[in-house]
Amino acid sequence: MDRWVNRVALVTGASSGIGKALANFLASSGLKVVACARNVDKIDAMPNIVPYKCDLKNKHEIEDMFKFIESKMGGVDVCVANAGTNTTPKLLDGNYNDFKELLNLNILALTYCTQLSIKSMRERNVDDGQIIMMSSTSAHRIGSNRFYSVTKHAVKAVQEGFRQELRELGSHIRVCGISPGIVETPLTRPCMESLSSSKWRTWPTP
Ligand SMILES: NC(=O)c1ccc[n+]([C@@H]2O[C@H](COP(=O)([O-])OP(=O)(O)OC[C@H]3O[C@@H](n4cnc5c(N)ncnc54)[C@H](OP(=O)(O)O)[C@@H]3O)[C@@H](O)[C@H]2O)c1
Numbered sequence: 001m002d003r004w005v006n007r008v009a010l011v012t013g014a015s016s017g018i019g020k021a022l023a024n025f026l027a028s029s030g031l032k033v034v035a036c037a038r039n040v041d042k043i044d045a046m047p048n049i050v051p052y053k054c055d056l057k058n059k060h061e062i063e064d065m066f067k068f069i070e071s072k073m074g075g076v077d078v079c080v081a082n083a084g085t086n087t088t089p090k091l092l093d094g095n096y097n098d099f100k101e102l103l104n105l106n107i108l109a110l111t112y113c114t115q116l117s118i119k120s121m122r123e124r125n126v127d128d129g130q131i132i133m134m135s136s137t138s139a140h141r142i143g144s145n146r147f148y149s150v151t152k153h154a155v156k157a158v159q160e161g162f163r164q165e166l167r168e169l170g171s172h173i174r175v176c177g178i179s180p181g182i183v184e185t186p187l188t189r190p191c192m193e194s195l196s197s198s199k200w201r202t203w204p205t206p
Helices: 017-028 059-073 096-123 146-168 189-196
Strands: 008-012 032-037 049-053 078-081 130-134 174-178
Touching: 008 017, 008 059, 008 096, 017 032, 017 049, 017 078, 032 059, 049 059, 059 096, 078 096, 096 130, 096 146, 130 146, 146 174
Parallel strands: 008 032, 008 078, 032 049, 078 130, 130 174
Antiparallel strands: none
16 A cells, blocks of 8 residues: 555545445555545544545535645545445336436446546546446346446446546556445445344345
């Protein structure tokens, strides 16, 4: 991790679960971390962590966050596009607005944060930047939360798409995805609790 000391990382969804753990890890490894969420009061106060309140479903708030990072921190060197949710509308009778919310956060916000991070890197001739997209095992199969699986399959396509476009440009900025299985966080706790009290043995899809 030595080469990343004092570099700037943006972690979305840093007030809870996986994002919070990653933000804390990166900060304790010496990176300057912009920790983004709506509930900034839940972000751990640590040296090297700069909490930033942003609703990622709002394009203008994303743009303001990148302006803040540019002016106050220099720009993004690492982007962990982690924020996501798994409200689980059924395909057959799911609510239109629930579909839209999931698309906005899990795909659009992740894509736009990635695009703006890469712009920031390229404007500053940062050729060793790193994008990390939080995907899921649901990107590799269709689990019981089917519309969530749709969004995570899309994350896989977005990841590969950015990778190909950067390669066409001869850029060395790297794009990767992480596909966790089930991790106990506020996102999955209700599923895990209902599973432990249920006769069903089907593992919920993270
Ligand atoms: N937990 C698992 O088993 C699992 C498995 C595979 C993949 N994943 C993926 O890992 C990522 C994190 O999951 P998690 O389990 O850590 O979830 P979590 O504990 O519920 O955390 C979600 C984070 O996203 C933020 N967020 C939600 N809506 C937002 C919005 N509109 N604007 C800004 N931030 C927003 C939340 O912050 P605020 O509410 O404060 O805004 C929170 O910090 C997700 O992409 C999820 O799909 C999780």
